[in-house]
Amino acid sequence: MRAVACPFGNVERFRPRGIAIGRSLLPREWAPLPIARYARLQSGARTMDALAETLNWLYSLEARGEIYKLERMETALSLIGNPHLKLAAVHIAGTKGKGSVAAMLDSCLRAAGLRTGLYTKPHLVNLAERTRINGGEIPARVLLDYIRRLRAVFEGAGLGLTFFEFTVALMFLYFAEARVDVAVIETGLGGRLDSTNVVRPFLSVITPIGFDHMEYLGYTIPAIASEKGGIIKPEVPVVIGARDPEARTTLLSIAAQRRSAVRLIERDFHFASHAPAHRIDYQGLGLRLDGVEIGLAGPFQHENAAIALAALEAMRTQGWSISEEAIRRGMREVYWPGRFDVVSRSPLVIIDCAHNELSVWALLESLDVELGQDVRPRLVFGCLADKDWKRMGELLGPRVRDVVLTRVKPKRPLDPENLVPVFSRYAPTRVEPDAVKAIDLVMNESGPDDVVLVTGSVYLVGEIYGYFLARQGRTGLFPEADA
Template sequence: MNFEEALTWLEQHQFHGIKPGLARISRLLEALGHPEKCYPCVHLAGTNGKGSTAAILSAILSAHGLRTGLYTSPHLVSVTERFRIDGREIPPERLAEVLTRVRRKVEALDLPVTYFEITTAAAFLYFAEEKVDFAVIECGMGGRLDATNVCRPLVSVITSVARDHTAYLGNNLWQIAFEKAGIIKSGVPAVIGKVPPEARKVILAKAINVKSPTYLWGHDFRVRKTGKRLLYRGLRRTLRNLTLSLRGTFQKYNLGMALAVMELLEENGFPFREDLIRRGLEGVVWPGRFEYFPLGSGIILDGAHNEEGVEALLSSLKQMDIHKYCLVFGATNEGGEKPYLYMLQKLARGAEKILICEPPGPRHPVSLADWKRHISQKDYPGIDFCQTPEEALKKALKEGSPVVVTGSLYLVGAIRKILKGGEESLPSPKVIRIRIPLHRVRKCLDR
């Protein structure tokens, strides 16, 4: 298959939806020769933060000269984003080759695999064929029955536990934590981020049961700000005056987990050089997570797609002294449990203007008709409904306020594609004197 044919075949498997379970992926990987066993890896789960933590960890490993594979989901613009080696996306023609080999096995076995199972198998196969030294593997959803949970990691990571995907993972934190804790393996150390006490009990119970050494945020390791820099106090090491290229107050938690993982890998013979740690941290790139574009009064893209993510976004905006903004919001509702009305309510408190649109993508976007059934201009006087993300962005730039785009990673991806495509397709931003000068915003971003 060429790239277009490969994408068409892959997209045909979207109708299988989300089907948790390891039987199908196990059969497929067996037929492919178990590529997931060809290299050491770290496995990450979590409601929020796992993608950023994975990106930080991957950048640090690459800085140490290790050929490092990174598998994440979902993608913002192109499926090639899911498969990276040393920060570089898989070339389209190379992905077509890998998917062709996966397709042959799928059809020979007559397996009713899902989209995510295919991409997971493709990632394991690609990394094996490219002979990576190490792989960083992010769960898609949950953990226990996630397709990635066939790997045998050197370290397991649970970044956070909050309500999301409740139709699949359970309605309370106990059930969700149980699913996340499913990635913890016998004898394999686990790094646990800042999680609620109820979830921590479940995770620790699983770790004790399988004799997994466990390291907790706030107890065994932590990161705090010291002026404009960050201080890491870890399992055995202390690193001072760290600079992380990723923005947002919540990134300190992700940084702490990545460095704790590096300390545990050092015990397995992997390198840990402070100068290379610093180089890696300064070069981390993770698009769409509190990403700033200096256009007009400033545009912030953040894929806050659940309650915890919205709280983290609002905290970061507060740190930047941004209390009033133009909100571009769209949401998905796969499973029918997404609290998108509550998320909008929280974000609307600082929004001078609200632009609602429907995000692209397969994850059951909340349509404009759905929105109009639930809310009106009486509820939100500054609200407007836009047919496309491009229309929403053009209207936002005319407002003259900082623009915050959030609610769905698919919406963030669509807006980011427009922004990266060049400013020639966008209207001239409204020029006014705003309450927060750009130099102050940049200063806050550098904190």
């Protein structure tokens, strides 16, 4: 197994009021990086990339919006040999934690010696990171080849796919042709009509469910759970990590209708946290593991780890050879950026993709446990217009020292001026529309003992990652997969 290292160094386990960070690739002391140099690095990476023209075409497909009809995906995939039917897949849906669970599963399966494919959405820094084999993102020249091949096929057939449909088709073909042993596939939105839901998994996983994307999934927990539960397949086992009573009732009903064996959190598997130490004790139907170390910070990852362990236990009962040693190693070495991720030592900079009420609560719990309730970070915040930004502001505002509001690009940005009345009730608040200038401003003003928190949107997090990666002359969070 090739471990996938955090480009900023694997952070040693946090301790409240006494954080130790080790093996960072960043300098111990932060030094200002001129905005002009950052722009040149990013621009140079783009202009040198042979993918530029092809990616511009691919991103132009976003103008078609989203079309939720699985028949379109089935038609497209039939033109390229139905690669999705050649995969042994684990399919994951949920409101919170599905990416972390997917990353944990992938890490443990690689530790067990399996060749894995991992598909997650959205990407943070570059498109290639969505589609990874054995921890490495699809190489640029391979991605270019697949886009050109599929474009010729689909345009030749007069099939106008959306951006997401195209990238999902590319993922299925890449994994099938690479002959991965297991494909771990995260849904994009919902589940029932998500483009990934043409896959025929041997195991389904549903993580905690809450309110998000209501305009597409519904405005009640049962409605949202029904959409997420659409990934449950007839007679295919399912792991359910939802705790909400209405969500559980809905999901159990769907599973019963489809005769799917269920492993339900708090009924069939349990965990006990050892906070602030990043370890849990796990008890399943036939597997007990004490003191499992988790390589991701934040107490919210304990529940995600338990869900991943339940999925691994289910796979073991299906005949997959996954040793306890492999499970422990995989959980210890997992890397999943954007979730309470430390990217600088001095000042301490934490990046988190929290973008709804459920994930903001998890972030606040992590701040309390990892840093202590008396630590008040400096906040850089931006979000999309269709999120519950007022509620996020009400939760974050009382917890921070001061706020710099910025604009998220490129999709559905909320004017940061709209956020001022919310945050200014709790802390001194400024607006800097350019996200790179916003983080640069805060970094230059911060002392070595300050804590800086960047959150509010996956897209904002991706842009800020780009800022810090540019300081290292890097353009991505992951290594390339072996060709």
